[in-house]
Amino acid sequence: MKFLSLILIAAPLFAQEPPRIPFDSNAEPLKLPADMNFGEVLGITVNSKGSVVVLNHPGTSSGPLYGAVSTQLLEFDAAGKYLREIGKGVYGLGYSHSVRFDKYDNLWVVDKGTMSIMKFNPAGRVVMNFGRREEGPDEHRYPAAGRGGAAPVHVDGYFNGPTDVAWDSKDNIYISDGYGNSRVAKLDKHGDWLKSWGSRGTGPGQFNLPHNIAVDKQDNVYVADRSNRRIQVFDVEGTYLRSITMVAPFDKKRHPTLGNTPANLPDEAQAWTICITNTSPQYIYTSDENPGRIYKMGLDGKMLGYLGESGHEAKQFNWVHALACPTENTIWVADMNNWRIQKLTVHPEKAK
Secondary structure, eight states: OOOOEEEEETSOOBOOOOOBOOEEEESOOSBOOTTOOOOEEEEEEEOTTSOEEEEEEOOOSSSOSSSOOOOEEEEEOTTOBEEEEESTTOTTOSSEEEEEEOTTOOEEEEETTTTEEEEEOTTSOEEEEEEOOOOTTSOOSSTTOSSSSOOOOOOTTOOSSEEEEEEOTTOOEEEEEOSSSOEEEEEOTTOOEEEEEOOBSSSTTOBSOEEEEEEOTTOOEEEEEGGGTEEEEEOTTOOEEEEEEEEOOOOTTOOOSSSOOOTTOOSBOOOOOOEEOSSSSOEEEEEOSSSOOEEEEETTOOEEEEEOOBSSSTTOBSOEEEEEEEETTEEEEEEGGGTEEEEEEEOGGGOO
16 A cells, blocks of 8 residues: 655654545635736735735736746735735835745745845835845846856845745744755844855755745744755754655656656655644644645654645646645645645545
């Protein structure tokens, strides 16, 4: 029988057959105006009032096909009614990668294209910005951007393909500085630079595309180290604590996803996303590209079960790029390449 197991580095080993967790999916939970459609949806977040913001990459009617500005921040109320577009025309919005609400209902946007991290207040006004969008005629701060060339020298306060943002109990800010720099940056609540940690590599505390970040109630920092196929856990000073690796055997002949299937495709799932519930106890939800599952774990990394699979039909996923988990059994999914948001209602009591 096929099984899922979990390996914890520098922690106890768990080997088990976690259940497939039953769930319902609403593939149209948000009511767009009649003349609007979702494009690639890269982010989803829910505030304390139940309002939802979607990071949408729509089509563009102006500019070049490659490199055009492509970011919308669309807000909906708790019933799914469309309210407004936030940040229209804001200088730092180019090709955004992540959206998160903090505990004060400020909206934070991490823009991979402009190298900026922006804080919007509940009224929708920018009140803080980190990093700097490059000017077209200037020399690039990071000329070797991307993961293909030599690792760049890190520069305090500048970002290189940032991906996500999170906060600890003292409102310190953690940014996964992801596609180029392969590090985590830490700033205080005023935006003052404190430190960074990490470098490109495969060892403990190194990263190969830190793609998502979250902090639990004990102020442990979780980083989805995507291309290293693991989640790494640190304390607030960047001290490495442990790694979580999801071993997920699956039918490699089934091929609904993008890209060629490598002959040696490993069973270790890539961790694309992290969402930690604000419950007691807390739980981790994460997802992978292939076989396209969403996994539920305890904070200790113990696998509790998984939901779904890759595909294009109902209750299937095609590159889950972000998760929001306002309750243990409610998950909002940015189903990127299916151009849709799914709202999942999880039924752990029915798991077998």
